[in-house]
Amino acid sequence: MVNRELKILSVVVIFFALCIFVLYELHRSPGIKSFDDTIDSIRNNEFIVNCSDAVNRGKTEVNDIGYLCSIHVDATTELKSNQGNTIQMDDFSAGDKVRIISSKSINFQKKRNFTAKEIILLEKAPKE
Numbered sequence: 706m707v708n709r710e711l712k713i714l715s716v717v718v719i720f721f722a723l724c725i726f727v728l729y730e731l732h733r734s735p736g737i738k739s740f741d742d743t744i745d746s747i748r749n750n751e752f753i754v755n756c757s758d759a760v761n762r763g764k765t766e767v768n769d770i771g772y773l774c775s776i777h778v779d780a781t782t783e784l785k786s787n788q789g790n791t792i793q794m795d796d797f798s799a800g801d802k803v804r805i806i807s808s809k810s811i812n813f814q815k816k817r818n819f820t821a822k823e824i825i826l827l828e829k830a831p832k833e
Contacts, residue, residue, distance in 0.1 A: 752797070753773050
């Protein structure tokens with residue numbers, strides 16, 4: 706009888722340890738659906754943005770490395786002004802502050818390129 710109780714206890718302990726591990730992993734690398742940042746450059750149907758804050762979100766120790774993300778724009782991507790009006794790729798320029806919205810949560814520690822669901826022009830870069 707003692708042997709059977711030890712086996713049950715072992716299974717319960719392993720189950721709880723596994724649950725704690727899964728919860729830790731989910732908390733450690735949270736996904737992000739949207740973030741605000743600055744356009745570094747614009748390529749054909751693609752924004753290169755500084756996404757260092759998104760990559761480092763939730764970290765307790767942050768390094769000095771800057772991270773760039775490639776944000777693809779396709780036919781389904783909505784491009785909008787901060788007033789909600791539809792705009793075009795040509796309305797964006799390097800240095801503009803934008804809000805990038807994804808259709809699903811992105812783990813920026815593992816993936817730094819995705820297709821945007823929506824890109825909102827928050828603030829134009831100052832003219833030089």
